[in-house]
Amino acid sequence: MYRIIYKSRSVAPLDWDMVLSITDASEETNSRCGVTGVLLASRTHYLQVLEGNFEDVNAVFRRIARDDRHTELSIVSFSVVDARLFAGWGMRGIGAFDFNKAIEAELMEKYGQEEGGVHFPLEEWQALAMLNDIKMMQKLPDWKR
């Protein structure tokens, strides 16, 4: 099992509709090849996790990397992992911007700011810590998606 985490910059300002349109379109392709993960969006950036076997994770990543809706792709990590962090998530979109004000504020305090929004880390351990925080936050009653 492999996990890719990458960060990129959105070409257009990000909103929830944009995130939804990507995750809706990804759901079927990803589930067909058993790729799971999460697409985190700030006002300006994406942080995405893709989990699955070597071939499939690479194939999905190649398609994504060609997409001209984002640019400045940076690989945060590519690792062999024992288990999925996001099993059963298909491709879950999470908006860390005004849509989820409380969550945005909490993440900004912990991980810093970038261009007026949450700073998405480029270090793997920080990215995993942030994703883990989000997994916990999703259990809170005021979580919106």
Ligand SMILES: Cc1cc2nc3c(=O)[nH]c(=O)nc-3n(C[C@H](O)[C@H](O)[C@H](O)COP(=O)(O)O)c2cc1C
């Ligand atoms: C930030 C971002 C994340 C994406 N994530 C996925 C994904 O997880 N799975 C997927 O199939 N397509 C994803 N896409 C869409 C692909 O880039 C691409 O548009 C889609 O797979 C269709 O590819 P094709 O036109 O080469 O068939 C994503 C696009 C962006 C901008």
